[in-house]
Amino acid sequence: MKLAILFGGSSFEHEISIVSAITMQKVFKKTELVNIFVSPMREFYLIDKKDMKSKYFSSGDYKKAKKLQLQKGGFVIGGMFGDKNIELDTLLNLIHGRDGEDGKIASMMEFYGVPYISPRVEACAVSYNKLFTKLFANSVDVKTVPYELLYKNGSREIKTTLPVIIKPSRLGSSIGVSIVKEESELDYALDVAFEFDDLVLVEPFMSGIKEYNQAGCYTDKWELSIIEEPHKEEFLDFEKKYMDFSRDGKVGEADVDEAIAKKIQNSFKTVYGNVFKGSIIRCDFFVQDGEVYLNEINPIPGSMANYLFEDFENMIIRLAQNLNFEQNIKIDYTYIHSIQSAKGKA
């Protein structure tokens, strides 16, 4: 299988997408990878395997790579003697944050008919906007942390008791997120959050909780990862972030009560449902007093959460073999023909 890895993008998470893509080079052993970089200016470049090093991108050297155009059927290199197609069987969308997780890449692959592993556009809307995540999860009876909404030019009075977490509604990776413990910190935290979004969620800071991550996908069957208990820090710092996106070894399974594990797995399947078909997602859950709450959906997790799966590479292959495609719509102009007849100018 030829698997294209699409990474980079015009996103706050551009750089960690590069780290994720470099990790993929080690994770895939038998699959031929075709690396396609989306530059900060949103131009496509075909990157040689030997150049898949962070410095190649940070130095701007990638600009010497071959530029690609996306068109009907896939990517091409334009040239004097016509276009040359880039052969690929499936594309893996590995652009974290904007472009990758907001539905742009999914839309473009769908429009141009490139088979792709990624949340589809609707799944992106559900996971990219934290308010929609809550509405959607609640509609399928999966509990979420309670919240209130604040609007950029609206009142800043909050009803939730401190401490609270302030989150911009869109964006991921803790960008613009603050924990507010004292009344006096609230205004600044809101200023920061409103830098990134017009809509901000205020959630109670839940204490005495356990945090668990569950990743997985549906191929021709459910393929769930082990449950991970992430290292808890108040803030996701630099080291931790790098760890997450560059990780290719295995991690240990969380020591979690069987009944809770079952609840987490069921919640994951319910959320994934039909909406997330075609993608591998990671759901982050909180557990408090035996109750499971969906915290967020990570629709393109760091390094695809490969380290949580027994056999990641073969799972990707099975997923690629089980993608759904859009319905074929036959357009035969029956309707226009009948208008023309009705008007007597057929």
Place this chain on the structure above:
Amino acid sequence: MKLAILFGGSSFEHEISIVSAITMQKVFKKTELVNIFVSPMREFYLIDKKDMKSKYFSSGDYKKAKKLQLQKGGFVIGGMFGDKNIELDTLLNLIHGRDGEDGKIASMMEFYGVPYISPRVEACAVSYNKLFTKLFANSVDVKTVPYELLYKNGSREIKTTLPVIIKPSRLGSSIGVSIVKEESELDYALDVAFEFDDLVLVEPFMSGIKEYNQAGCYTDKWELSIIEEPHKEEFLDFEKKYMDFSRDGKVGEADVDEAIAKKIQNSFKTVYGNVFKGSIIRCDFFVQDGEVYLNEINPIPGSMANYLFEDFENMIIRLAQNLNFEQNIKIDYTYIHSIQSAKGKA
């Protein structure tokens, strides 16, 4: 102003999009239009004004028009001596149904940096999926018709009392929609609906209701249309559909009680909010016993509902002048630089 009209698309509503686009040629008096057709195969063609006739498309003659490529900055005509840019100030997305209303076109315009009038990708998700419309409307305290959900391979037992309306969750323009009055009709109606979607909504068929349409947008101020009372038929037939998409004259204002009109206008503004900025939408409401219910959001209404506005052309110009653009994300590789330093290989 040079306004590109983008129409056609791989959609069940491909043909009525052509009718809408032809209508635009009459509606715009002083604006220079650049007509860009998306063929059933999803190729872009630049269409001469003189060729904006339905037969040009139904006969396949459009294939003789100049083919365009979409790339960074906009559309180009490729040629022996390099690419020629198609000049345009703003693009109006007039693709009804799939491609236009499901977020694909919005995503592509955003990605390639083309200023565009259209629901953005998130707004598309909210309006394209009728379940999401309800979740979203209810979350902002706008009432909707009650519903229950059926899944393709799930139970077909319904709790709602007959008569009911059966609707596929996605798609618009009454495609796959049936009214079921007798138990015996239910199975067939569900078969039809499941042809189009895995998820189906069952709603009570509300009697004694009035139906009202409200269109509008936010430019630098609210610009609401008159309220229209559409002709009520059980099914939207051929003639009626053609009327809607080819209409360029004015229609009469509905005779509606002032308090109800106010409620409709307020519900419209609440639904439009920030989510639909950049687009002109039409919301269809039901009124029963003085209560206003959102029935559906039409994010790209037939002929842009031009006939409901006092001065449609100038409103479009104002909308084009007040579009929001994505935040500029500066990518300076600080993060990768610090990884490199930390690893001692800067």
